[in-house]
Amino acid sequence: MLSIELRNPENVMKLSRLGSFHQSKLSFLRSFIREFKNWEFNRDIFDLDKSGYGVAVYSVRKNKRVYSLICFSQHINDEERSDRVIATKWDAAFVLHDGVPTKKDIDRLKENVPKQEIGRMSNKELALSRANKSVRIFDHVVNSLSSGKQPDINFINKVGYLYRTTAVYGSGKFGLADRFRIKDREEICGPFRLEMMLVYLVRQFTFDQINHISKMKNPNEFVNLDKKIARNLGIGNSTGLGMAPFIVNHPTLLHQWIYNREKALKEIRSIELVSKKEIEYFKLCLEKSKKNIDNWNTDSNYQNKKINSLKNDLIKFKEYFSKLDFKNKKYLWNEIYLWIEKYLDEECSEYLISMMMEPYDKIIEPLVKNMSADEEKYFNIPSSRKLLDLKKIIENKYKLILNINFNNKKSNTYFWFISKNKEEPRIANRYDEYGSDLEQPLAIARDIKKLYEKILNENLLKTVADFLIYNDDLRHIVRRIFISEKFQYSEIQDNTIGESLIPIDMLRLKLSFFGAQKFDPRSDKWLRICMYQGAPLVNELKNSDDTWIYNSIN
């Protein structure tokens, strides 16, 4: 029997590779659809005026459990519409409520949800969001439907959505319920599942709203949006640096995500005999998914280079794959993986790893249930251990980081901070900008190196507790190191403040686990994505197929 190891964290956890991750069967959008496909979806209230402004409520229920999305849409002027976090008004605002909202709840939320960050939710609310119309697409669709025609598919496919969310908040933000209150619910076992539910229901609202406006505009001639076109529209999302610190601040959770992905790969590579059916299914998904790559439009040079590399490598792979003799071959996936590792770039390697998961529900489903982490459990520092232990862990887990020379100015270029006006994470050049004295503790590599150099001058038989009495400036980093001892994929093996940092790599890592596609960087600090494009509509969920993600309009 072939013994296959998990991939080395030193390779996996490099930012260039993490920034090449793609959606997979493990992604939260897809696991949400699988988990909720047998739930009952309803539109309970739809009280919009002829322009589509007003209140709507959607519910998702099974047995006695009910979740409700409450939507508030309003008129805003074009000059008020902004995707940036500094915006104060949005076309629509949404909140996911635990249970069935009373009229009193709706009245309370009407006062608060449209205000977003300066509003106040209660622990009956679970997630909060807002979205703006893609005006050019929205107007085109309304004009088409109200005159009895379907919209131009090629035109709307360039964008892929009617609305774009600019933030989705959960877990205790602005008074929302803390995660511990709901984490033991069976249907919420995966991370961000409620946020995924919110976005899915928002997508349905956008279809219902656009049909309603079109009907009101021309009741005699209007047509509803064709279901096939609707199915291929998702929800856009503009995402900035807010996401980046999350993956640094949640090391055990990051480990769970990456570990389960790596475990899936290991188990697939360990399959001794791969069936013809499994190979055919892989080929089918790969073929269908290529349409998503062909429709991946961006003006970003950085992303276009990656897309071109992906396309070229896929041609190479196709040629290699077509020549493979599958018959009676043992450990086929392992052979394929080793070829991929040797000949293809990170972008395509990670893409094909996602594809290799497609035929294997039995491997993936148990892993999906294991994507969350009990972060509290590892908060305490095992302070009775010796500095010698700490030194060994650093030497073992942070080899690459110890090689970084932080005396070099370029290794210290950036600092992360929280902006005073919006309380959002930002990054700036330490040598050009004001504020580095208020740096957030996100320079993990630098602080690890600092700790390592300090303990080299200490008596290594000293306890960590004794060391910390005089070095509490390093306490946060000592905590992380003991976490990384237990969780091999908990730490990015790169310098998050170095000159060569590309922050959107950190965003893409997280978004790939969400299940986002068509990453469209608008700078090195923010990007647009699309979620749920191709997903079944609410009335199609029961019979939906998990390969919906590869359904493309063209």
Next chain:
Amino acid sequence: MMSFSEIETVSKRASKAIGYSWGIAEEIGKSVRILEMFNLPGISTLNQYLKKIKNKHPKKLKNILKINQSDEELCPIYTGVSILDNCNQLEDFNKIKFSNINYPLLIIPFLSRSSEIINKPIQAILDEGKFILNSNKTILTNIEKSNNFKNTKELIIEFGENKNLFTDTEWKELYKLSEDTFVPETDSLKNSAAGAGLTDND
């Protein structure tokens, strides 16, 4: 109402702003969250304490002894962190005395977490009354919540033992009563109601 997540984050940031390191600020965030979850005035007490030390950051107690007397007011946070980090050794003292601890409520969550680490109950006896801490699962106190917990002349920390609070007689009496839920075994039941054979010498 603020969520516990907001309480933890704001406490952490405010503590960093006043001069604690990030690592200590993380501990403070966790502590205030624990206090508020147990319905104790964590935010209010931290707010008062941070105002008090705004212009003069407190010193650390470098070494905890069985009796710790200090002319200077002791910082509940540094003292708490130090107890947490050394709780495995400190429990050998059985009892530790501190004099002159500022805002002693802020030390309670560290004792609560220490109790979880050493898996033993801890009692904290203050001038006004006491707290009983059990594995970070419960915090019991006879002190009024309205107490402003500003200062305590003496704080005594007692490491308890995991022992039962009832007598052997009480246990036996209750056990005997519980036996009334059992079915007396007849010869027939002895032969047929369990899986094993009548002899194990085979």
